[in-house]
Amino acid sequence: MAQLYLIRHGQASFGSQNYDQLSELGTQQSRQLGKWWAERDFSVHRIVTGALHRHQQTALACMSALLDCEEDKLDTTGWHTDAGFNEYHHHEVLVKHVPEFEDPAVVKHFLKSKPDAGREFQDIFSAAITRWMSGQFDTDYTETWHAFQNRCIAAFQKQLALNDGAKNIAVFTSGGTISAICQHLLHLPDSKFSELNWTLVNSGVTRIHVQPERDGQAQRLALAYLNNFSHLEVLNDPKCITYV
Incomplete structure (x- = not known):
């Protein structure tokens, strides 16, 4: 069984001329996730990012902490970039x-x-x-609302269709994208989209179990957890928990 992890980017630069840039805290949040994973001997077998700068910055900061190396030393040649995971x-x-x-x-x-x-x-x-x-x-x-929904679901399904043996798949993306995918999985009405989106914490993780097709049965998906930010809670600093 594979696990697909949807990671919301770290805090961006809200209120500035360029929102698509991690703040200093956003980089720290991303690194803290990588450290949290490292302490649990967690391995990532496929890395996917949206095409936005904050997605890629989050992935670099997180993975450099996980692998305990400098960002410029990371081998990113096998990483996937998919604009389907971009925010609205x-x-x-x-x-x-x-x-x-x-x-x-x-x-x-x-x-x-x-x-x-x-x-x-x-x-x-x-x-x-x-x-x-x-x-x-x-x-x-x-981009219309329905076009955005369809784009996010198509990007998600594309990752599910890859057959590369990856057990842990990390997708670095945005809150709206994660909300649209979870809305699809849980069959929630459109009215719940904003309510869900507002709750998602920067660098929070949503985990999806992926059970492959077998014995004539279709692939099965299950939402294991939503918006986990334990890696930030252990810091005992409310200022580390942000939503923008």
Whole structure:
């Protein structure tokens, strides 16, 4: 039986001009996952990343800690890159709902201007997601909600179809992608997507059991655990647990 691990990227640079870049904490979170795995003699047999910079940075930091080597010494020639695991265009989704948030400085000011700004921003973003998912404004978006869903599921199924004998498959990706795949596996309605997505911790791990076809039976999948961040909890520092 193979195990497929979906890893959310470490904390990115929210509120900056370039979100697609790990923060210093994001790198630390990723390395902490690699150390956690190393302490448990965990081996990764196939490494997959989305095409975004934060996915690849997370994989490099994690695997260098797992293998106890410098990032520039890692042999990445066998790694797979699949843009199917990329996040949805979250900035576009937000800006189509609140155009003034086009400027990251405006977002940063909003988050600093109110005592409960984080909750208010979450409500605004949820409304933006609802607009995107409604299907009524599909021409406004580079990628529709259903196109995003189908892309994520296709990338996931492509990894399941590979027959290279890999027992532990690590996919470094984003929260929205993980939520879409889990929504598919659990047959959840679209309304649960945002609720699930908001709970996913940076560098958190979701594990899926993959039982191969045999005796005429189709391949079976089971969600073993969702959003495990024990590697961060052992640090006993709430500031290490982030969601952006």
